[in-house]
Amino acid sequence: MSTKIVPAGLSSAELEKALDAFRAVVGEAHVLTGEDALEFRDPFWHRDWPEFESSAVVQPASVEEIQAILRIANEQRVPIWTTSTGRNNGLGGSSPRVQGSVVVNLRRMNQILEINEELGYAVVEPGVTWSQLYEAIEAGGHRLMVSTTDLGWGSVIGNSLEHGTTYLPYGADFMAPCGMEVVTADGKLLRTGMGALPGSKAWHLYRRGLGPTLDPLFMQSNFGVVVKMGVWLMPKPEVYAPFWIHVPREADLVPLMDTLRRLRLDRTIEGVPSMYNTLTLASITGERSRWYEGDGPTPDHIVDQIAGDLQVGRWSVHGALWDDNVVADHKIEKITAAIGRIPGARVLATKHAPEDIAGLESFPDRVLGGAPNLEWLNFLRWYGTDAGAHTGTGLVSALEGIEAFRLHTLLKNFIEREMGLDYFANPILINARSYIHVFGVIFDVLDASDTRRGYEVCRRVVEDAGKAGFGEYRAHLANMDLAQAQYSFGDQAYLRFVERIKDAVDPNGILSPGKQGIWPKSFRDGRD
Numbered sequence: 001m002s003t004k005i006v007p008a009g010l011s012s013a014e015l016e017k018a019l020d021a022f023r024a025v026v027g028e029a030h031v032l033t034g035e036d037a038l039e040f041r042d043p044f045w046h047r048d049w050p051e052f053e054s055s056a057v058v059q060p061a062s063v064e065e066i067q068a069i070l071r072i073a074n075e076q077r078v079p080i081w082t083t084s085t086g087r088n089n090g091l092g093g094s095s096p097r098v099q100g101s102v103v104v105n106l107r108r109m110n111q112i113l114e115i116n117e118e119l120g121y122a123v124v125e126p127g128v129t130w131s132q133l134y135e136a137i138e139a140g141g142h143r144l145m146v147s148t149t150d151l152g153w154g155s156v157i158g159n160s161l162e163h164g165t166t167y168l169p170y171g172a173d174f175m176a177p178c179g180m181e182v183v184t185a186d187g188k189l190l191r192t193g194m195g196a197l198p199g200s201k202a203w204h205l206y207r208r209g210l211g212p213t214l215d216p217l218f219m220q221s222n223f224g225v226v227v228k229m230g231v232w233l234m235p236k237p238e239v240y241a242p243f244w245i246h247v248p249r250e251a252d253l254v255p256l257m258d259t260l261r262r263l264r265l266d267r268t269i270e271g272v273p274s275m276y277n278t279l280t281l282a283s284i285t286g287e288r289s290r291w292y293e294g295d296g297p298t299p300d301h302i303v304d305q306i307a308g309d310l311q312v313g314r315w316s317v318h319g320a321l322w323d324d325n326v327v328a329d330h331k332i333e334k335i336t337a338a339i340g341r342i343p344g345a346r347v348l349a350t351k352h353a354p355e356d357i358a359g360l361e362s363f364p365d366r367v368l369g370g371a372p373n374l375e376w377l378n379f380l381r382w383y384g385t386d387a388g389a390h391t392g393t394g395l396v397s398a399l400e401g402i403e404a405f406r407l408h409t410l411l412k413n414f415i416e417r418e419m420g421l422d423y424f425a426n427p428i429l430i431n432a433r434s435y436i437h438v439f440g441v442i443f444d445v446l447d448a449s450d451t452r453r454g455y456e457v458c459r460r461v462v463e464d465a466g467k468a469g470f471g472e473y474r475a476h477l478a479n480m481d482l483a484q485a486q487y488s489f490g491d492q493a494y495l496r497f498v499e500r501i502k503d504a505v506d507p508n509g510i511l512s513p514g515k516q517g518i519w520p521k522s523f524r525d526g527r528d
Helices: 012-026 034-040 063-076 130-139 156-161 169-174 250-265 278-283 300-310 325-339 354-359 363-368 375-381 401-418 448-467 477-485 489-505
Strands: 056-058 080-083 102-105 112-116 121-124 177-184 189-191 224-232 239-247 274-277 315-323 346-349 388-398 424-428 434-444
Touching (some): 012 056, 012 063, 012 102, 063 080, 063 102, 063 177, 063 224, 112 130, 121 130, 130 156, 239 250, 239 325, 239 354, 239 363, 250 325, 274 278, 278 300, 315 325, 315 363, 325 346, 354 363, 375 434, 388 401, 388 448, 401 424, 401 448, 434 448, 448 477
Parallel strands (some): 056 102, 080 102
Antiparallel strands (some): 121 224, 177 189, 239 315, 239 346, 274 315, 274 424, 388 434
16 A cells, blocks of 8 residues: 655655564554554644644554564564544644654553552553543542543653643642553663562652663654553542632732642642633633624623623633542631732532542532533634634743743733734642743634734744743643754753763654654754
8 A cells, every 4th residue: 555655765665564563463454554644743733834844653452562563663664653532632733843654543542551549650561541440440449539630531651751741739740650661662661760679669669769760761763652650649538629729810820820739739739729710711612602703802801791791800720639538627627818918809619428529410510520521622612613623832830820920821812912812821839939821822723824923923922921031841842943942051962961861762753753853863964
């Protein structure tokens, strides 16, 4: 079967030879080309843009098959791009950075290998989704909770490797992953941390080992393929108490952030609270035409009307407590008193037994209770189209009111005044000292002009925010080089260092070239 796109440096015949070798490893049915591979194309990239098209999709079902695939890729010099479930939509999905790469998708490796209730962890393969792990915990009657993402269809491993945020206490600073099994670019098998010690029972219990800790080296990198990972789980508490904080003015962001920092530092608030501006919350409740049908960004007085209609704030915070009943009551009182110093602010909290989480009416409350779903996707209908898509950026900032307002103002002025778009803000309080200011752009993916404008917004933001001292925590395929360029201290000393690692562990440069702006030598020649 011929393919339309061939990676640079290979002939069609050479690519077909490699694909035949892949078929011999995984079976004819698990090497997808042409129309069969379209499911793995980024659905939020315009259909007529070929930059991130793959030549084929290969789906192995075992570690041994991955090892064989990597050996073939090295022999044939075929660039590959690995994904877990490939649901990273808005940041590239399953599409590869290098046009014509072979996507190695790991959905078929979807086994939950262990759930240990006594020690509070699970071991999963890369195809295991958040929903699958949650359902297995519930079906097994385990008194455990998983710190999950909003969307249940994503991979536990894939999201973790991309620094994806989750919301329970183990979501803070990406605490949940512990102990990996990795296939390196040469097809060899590596275990990190205590897994390097044969017979150790502490592999998924202790994050380090002897010498440098390797687990973070395989996050947002192209140094190996993670095929197994431990993930820490939390015992179910006596009560689960989700809460909302609403403040009435945009400028309330300053005292709100400072108050939240103090409540985070003294551990009154744990986990990973999320903050939303009015339009972000409105987008999951209905279409914009409910309030406004004009051109350009939604006017400020209409945003105030929306906040009133929905009984939310110009900024709203969603967090939770997982505690004994009396402790939860004490913390709610403490949060209410602290937030009450902001004029007009409100705190709304409820308490539930853990067994009632799955039946809660509020789907954000279910997520913070460890029960993922897909209902956040409702926001894609904001402009009233079935072809709604999104992209965005996540910028890291100090958890300080003045600094947060500076970043917010930079983004809002650019997005609304210069680009004429609605501004959707979703700051995520990843720890007690910093937060990730996520913002999104919604567009009609069938409209090339609208789609191009959406991606141009993000490129401009990456560059302008970088100059102001704010760097991305993860990047879209189209912005990986630009985002990496912002980390320029010491004449790109960081990038030069990781490039040396890349050349050492992947001398043929076959594994996910260009990921996070890290290119192997074979692609770097002439870059400068």
